[in-house]
Amino acid sequence: MGHPVRILVPQTAGTTNDLLARAIAPGLAALANRPCLVENREGASGMLGMDAVAKSTPDGLTLLNNVSNTLSLPYFYKHLPFDVLADFEPIGIEGYGNHALVVxxxxxxxxxxxxxxxxxxxxxxxxxxxxxxxxxxxCMAMIQAMTGIRLERVLYKGSAGAVADLLSGQIKTMILPMQIAAAHTETLRILGGTRMAPFPLYPDVPSLHQQGLAGFDVEPWFALWAPRGTARQAIDACNALLNEAIGLADASGRLARHGVVPTPGSPDDLKRKAHAEHRLWGEVLGKLRISPE
Structure with missing residues (x-):
């Protein structure tokens, strides 16, 4: 039994990224024959956990499980303590989800x-x-930009408090992961999905694009990363283990329960996808005239 692998999740427990990491970790542990521990290091829109991984030893024992929206961080913050692309080595894509506009x-x-x-x-x-x-x-920023409506943002420290206030009716609307929205239809009404293409897990939910927001297309996706400087041999070995672990989690139904469709691939697949996502948010937020603070 080797030294344990730590997978840092820069979001709170119970979020889709956290649940996905915990769904894949047992398979990784079994395949690698070493403990695989998932640790939440939330805070500052994901920056605390990302910074911890960026500054860790590049030995393949500290990894980052992250969601695609964090690639937009440089467009909000001038002085990030890390580079969202250069300071992380791509290991592999795990899957994608969908979000819903709810009231x-x-x-x-x-x-x-x-x-x-x-x-x-x-x-x-x-x-x-x-x-x-x-x-x-x-997503709410994009909806406002595309429709001209004016909403007031209320920021929370993590999803739990935000969802609780939404379910109580204190807050009337929110963007939620599709599977969470679907679990609360007695209290919430789903108005549409953020992903343009049909979502296999909830095919009956129309997209916002289909309802008139032409071109609206936001797809959350999830991936595993290592600190910059991790050897390519270690990256490739971890990618092979990850792809197999994704298959195990998918076969057991864990990914579908967490609203994720598996899309395993290579480190280069993730690198291309990350650069494209980074460019996308630069274009979108530039049009919205959002500048870093």
Missing amino acids: HHSLPVENLRDFIAYANAHPGMEYAAPGLATHHHL
């Missing part, structure tokens, strides 16, 4: 058109987001 049932809104009309009649309606640069925040 509390007390809101007299049945679809996206109703939502836009209601928001126009009630400027400054509050929405919840667990931090800057989260998909919850980014």
Whole structure:
């Protein structure tokens, strides 16, 4: 039995990225014949956990399980303690999910058109987001830019408090992972998905694109990274283990339960996808005239 591998998750426990890491970790541990520990290092929109991995020894024993929205961080913060691309070695993509625009049932809104009309009649309606640069925040910013509505952002320290206030009706709208929204349909109404293409796990939910927000396409995806300087041999070995562990977790149904469709690939696949995602948010946020602080 070798030294344990630590997988740092820069979001709170119970988030999709956290659950995904914990779904894959047992397979990784069994295949690598060493303990695989998942540790939450949340805070500062994911920056605390990312910084810890960026500054760790590049020996393959400290890894980062992260979600794609963190590639937008440089467009919000001028002085990041790390480079979101250069300071991490790509290991592999794990899968993708979908998010949903939801409202509390007390809101007299049945679809996206109703939502836009209601928001126009009630400027400054509050929405919840667990931090800057989260998909919850980014998607709502895009919706406002594309429709001209004006919403008021309420930031929370993590998802738990935001979801609790949404379910209680204190907050009336939010972007949520699709599987969380689907679990609370007695309280929440799903208005549409953020991913343009049909989502295999919830095929009956129409996209925002289909309902008139032409070109709206935000797909959260998840991946495993190592600190800069980790040997390519170690990266390739870890990628092979990861792809096999993804297959084990998928076969047991763990990924689907957490709203994730598996898409294993190579380190180079992840590198290309990360650079494309980084460019995308640069273009989108530039159009929204959002600048780093």
